[in-house]
Amino acid sequence: MTGIAADEVEEAPAGGQPGHLLAVGLCSGQHVELLQREAELGEPAGGVGHRLVRPAAGGGGGDDVGDSRAGCGGGGEQRVLVLVAGLELVPADQRQWARHFSPLAYGPMADRPVRVRMAPSPTGPIHVGSARTALFNVLFARRHGGQFILRIDDTDLERSTAADEEYIYDGLGWLGLLWDEGPFRQSERLDLYRQHAVRLIEAGHAYRCYCTPDELAAEREAAQREKRPFRYSRRCLRDAPSERPSFVVRFKVPGGAAIEFEDLIRGHMSFASDLIGDPVIIKSDGFPTYNFASPIDDALLEISHVIRGEEHLSNTPTQLMIVDALGYERPQATAHIPLILAPDRTKLSKRRHPALITQFRDWGYLPEAMVNYLALLGWNPGTEQEIFTIAELEAQFDLARVQQSGAIFDRQKLDWINATQIRALPPAELAARLAPFLPGLDSARLERAVPALQERIKTLADGRELLAYLWQEPEVPALSAEEKERLAAATDALRAAEWAPEPIEAILEELRESRGWSRSELINPIRKAVAGGNSPPIHHTLSLLPRAEATGRMERAL
RNA sequence: GGCCCCGUCGUCUAGUGGACCAGGACGCAGCCCUCUCAAGGCUGAGAUCGCGGGUUCGAAUCCCGCCGGGGCUACCA
Incomplete structure (x- = not known):
């Protein structure tokens, strides 16, 4: 077989645009010249095979897809997606990807279907900030009939852990923030990013940089000494010491450009490209950086609205320049939501404020209360409603009403919402x-x-x-003579009672009236004897205890 | 340092030139209800709208400057 099996191929319209899907097929082994270049980038660190295909002549059909078997990872068929233009082959073990690579999905910007994503990195317990980001994404998607996609941005080899990834699924699942597609893992698509880097290098938009960390540190110090902003010197663009074994790939930032975009929360944004140094896009370990992988995936997943934390606002121009250089369509808009702050007004940190989202489950919060509170943290409906069901939030949520400033996480308000929601439960x-x-x-x-x-x-x-009193006998209280008299009367009266709240209440009430005691006169000693301190209304307090245990405690206090 | 974002009661917020000597909610205080604790009801304290200048008959709302906080400036995301 040569590359693509005919029955597996979906033809794309002729003359597809760069980056558009050409075909979906089965690749059993092939390789083209790109492989050499790729080898220069170093050994791939991931385990997924990367297969490369030659550009299709004239942007045509699947027949032209490469037919060499030389480097296809030693046999075994592999399902792939083939893209025109840079000719990437995307391992398509997730079949879902195929759906979204349909050329038909590329419509005019205004008509783009709403597709949002949450892209957490599994580098620590997921906290309330991430949860709220997920919530806003979900609410926005539901409100506009769109899709919510979960992507795991695990390109930090050192810090990403499987446990942290589990926390993400666990936390989102608990909150009921289920994703329509994914999860997609960036670590499983390393060659995809590498292909894009190659493409940028070929087009002159990126270059290899062999500078060592020490050299870079020296540049940085020099800049600091001379009190000018540090930007990479581009030494390797002019004169690269290419004999060195280790290198990164840097994006060549275009000079003199103004990168402008619309942020649904901040308004019109404009950044001067001249202030941005050439960012690393492929690390020396072969992994992409966040600023590279994220915009590529956003483009390929056809994310229409990038809703994320404010800490990414400054990254946006860099990512947009990369999207532009790649010839991909930019997201329709971004929405940078404000940070959640700790009580001291500093950013909520995983280290100092270990607020694992599932921790709130263990503390006894209702997921719907958590969602309710999180929604109100940075958003309000413009009315005075404070208690919402998820359905109400989905109907009312509006990014335009999201706050621009950071908000302190207030446990007391959460408590109030939780208590209110508890009371509303059947x-x-x-x-x-x-x-x-x-x-x-x-x-x-x-x-x-x-x-x-x-x-x-x-x-x-x-x-x-x-309800601690159920398992923990209170100390025997010191009662006055009057109290003992009333307690004794109550004990006698209850001996024959039907052991349920209403009969108990009736009997005590009858006793109280016949003796002319006030409720507190009668009930306080009973409570002291049975429960010690606070407890629910006395008829409930008593009836939850076995009768023998209850009367036993009363007798003990006499 | 540079670039960017933000700034209304303790906290979350309403507010987009006059109806605001700034409204709601949480929390706090008091009272009522009441068998403790809650819940509920009522009342109250709490914001010179970061500061200073302008514009305007009139500014929390528009303009300028400053200050403060935060983010980015990483081969972290």
Whole structure:
């Protein structure tokens, strides 16, 4: 077989644009001249085979796709996507990619379907900032009938971990922020970025840089000494010491350009290219940098709106220049959402504020409350509504109403929203949510505990505290003679009671009236004897305890 | 240092030239309700709208300068 099996090929319209899909097919082994150049970039660090194809003559069909078997990673068929122009072959183990490489998807900008993405890097526990970014993306997508894509930006070999990636899935799953496509992992598409780098080099938009870290540090220090902004000297553009074994690829920033774009939150942005030094796009280990991989993937995934944290605002011009140089279409717009701040107004950091998103689950927060709070952190509907269901958020969310300044994460407000949402839950539902936090209660007792808890817990975990008396006998209280008299009367009256809240309440009420005691006179000593300190209303407090245990505690205090 | 973003009660925010001696919410204080704790109701304290100049009859809202905070300036994202 030569390259592409006919029955696997989808023909693209003739004269496809650079970067457009030409065909989807099966590659069983081929290689072309690009392979040599690629070899110069060093051994690929990833495990995915990279197969290269010669440009199709005249931008035509699949027949022209390369037919050499020389370098296809030692046999084995591989599903690939073939692109015109730079002639990249994309390992298409994720079949989903094929759908979006349809030439038909390239429409006029205004008609672009809404496609947004969240692209976290698994380099630490995912925190509330990432979760909110995901939320805003999801809400925007839902509001506009678009797609939400999850991409794992794991191009930092040193810091990315599988555990952190799991936290991302776990956290997003818990919040119900499910993605329509993905997850795509950048580490699995290293050759894709490498091909793009080759293409840029060939076009004169990028070059190899052999400077050592020491040399770069020296340049930086010199710049600092002379009090001028540091930008890479471009020494390797003029005179590269190409005998050195290690190099990076740098993007050659065009001079004198103004990079302009529309940000849905900040408005019109303009940056002078002259202030930007040539950024590294391929590291010496063969991995792309964030500023290179991200815009490529955004373009290939046809992301229409890039919604991300404000820390990326300054990166945007660099990424846009790369997109332009590659001949890809820019995202329709960006939206740089403000940072979430710690109480001291510094940026929330993974180190100092280890707010793992799933930690909130363990603390007893409802995912819908978390979503509600996160949505309000930096966004408001313009009305005075504060409590939202996810459906309401999806209907009302608007990037234009997102704040421009950073917001401090306020646990107390979260608590209030959580408590409010807990109170709004159907009792049976609350029982189910409470179950993991009260393993000591069987489902029947749990259901009976709900009325006692529902309006007095801020988090599900609070239930444990409020019901602590169930498992922990209080100290025997020192009661006055009057208190003992009332307690004794209550104990007697309850001996024959049906052991449920309403009968207990009725009996105590009857006793209280017949003796002329106030409620507190009768109930306080009972509570002291049975629960010690605070507890739910006394009839609930009592009925949640086995009768023998309850009356036992009362007798003990007499 | 350079470039960029931001700046209304403690916190989240409403506010886009007059209806704002700045509204809501959380939190806080008090009162009511009440068997403790909550929930609920009512009341209250809390912002010279970062500062200084302008423009205007009139500015939180427009302009300029400054200050403060943050981000980027990495072979981290």
